[in-house]
Amino acid sequence: MSVSWATADPPKAVPAGRPISSSSAWRAALLRQTIGIAGLAVLLVLWWGGTKLIAAPGSFLRHFSPLEAVTTLGRLATNSDLPIHVLVSLRRVLIGLGLALVIGVPIGLAVGRSALLNSATSPSFQFLRMISPLSWMPLAVMVLGVGDRPIYFLLAFAAVWPILLSTAEGVRQLQPAWLRLAASLSATRWETLRHVVLPGVLAHVLTGLRLAIGVVWIVLVPCEMLGVSAGLGYFILDTRDRLAYSELTAMVLVIGLLGFLLDAAARGLNRLVTHRH
Known part of the structure; x- marks a missing residue:
């Protein structure tokens, strides 16, 4: 059974250099x-100098x-309850990233495979990707209510784009020889997806996941x-309301x-x- 996956031309071979001991x-x-x-250490010294040497006595x-x-x-x-707040925030991050992976990887595989689907969805994806996730906060609260559900939505929305786009790029860069080998062995679409495509795009998915972690961690606190x-963002607001400035800095x-x-x-x-690949 033939297998059709959109791929790019294989990269040119790079001559190997001297082995590194x-x-x-x-x-x-x-x-x-x-x-x-x-x-x-330099950053720490600059921080100390700015608050102890440059700031005037009695300065805020x-x-x-x-x-x-x-x-x-x-x-x-x-x-204090800081460990509980940390665990709550980490749980929200993991759930948000999990939702983004469940949504982004399949869509990325489909977009990377089909040039027609890529052309149809690229403008929409680029438009949505450029909207700040925090812009959806009022709408998320109105639709999902207060609590964890709007946070999960906002985190997943922030994380899905780097995962989706990295996965699609990974499909486009698959080695054509791998797909021809799978076709010559009469592999089904599922077998090709499982044994060729998914291992081939795994590094790209993890790269997208790393980018998504950076975005999600920035969006989490607001x-x-x-x-x-509960959560790190809540704890920061609490320290501000109590005028506990040293605790606020510690939370940063x-x-x-x-x-x-x-x-x-x-x-x-x-x-x-x-390394394993």
């Missing part, structure tokens, strides 16, 4: 890590010093300021750290899949 690769990785830590900015933020963060981690009683650190860890996990998964 494990010790050289280790030294290069250590150098990159050292440079990254040095960059973070002195409430946001890094020392007070780190001290407060240690207290919040052990003597979404959680919308009629909920938590959001940045969690976002960094989520992105690192996505990068690690992408490298693992690429």
Whole structure:
């Protein structure tokens, strides 16, 4: 049975360079890590200088010093509901990303396969993609009510576009030889999809997932300021209402750290899949 998947011409072969020894690769990785830590140290020094040296005595900015933020963060981690708020936010992110994957991957496969479908949907997708997810907040609340459901919708809407477009691009870049081999073995459409197409586009899907994580993490905090009683966004509003400035700064650190860890996990998964392939 013949299988028709839209593909691009195979890329030209690139001559292989000299193999890199494990010790050289280790030294290069250590150098990159050292440079990254040095960059973070410079950022921390600039933060401290801005709040302690440049700000005048008694200035409002002195409430946001890094020392007070780190001290407060240690207290919040052990003597507050911060872990619960973190888990609630992570649960919302995972559900939003899951919905985006369920919607974006199948549509991306269909769009990448069919040039006609791509031409028909590309203007609409590009139009919707450029609308800020936060623009839908009032409509989401009116239709879905307050609580978690409008947050899931907004997060999924924000995450679906990078996943969909990356999946479609992955289908277009499939090696034609793989599809010809599947056709020569009389593979059915389902067999070709399962054993050729999905493994071939997996790296692109993970790249789209990493981009989606960055977008979702940015959208999450303002979404959680919308009629909920838990989450990082809610906790930030609570610290503002209580004028707890050191706690507010500590929450900014938590959001940045969690976002960094989520992105690192996505990068690690992408490298693992690429290495296995």
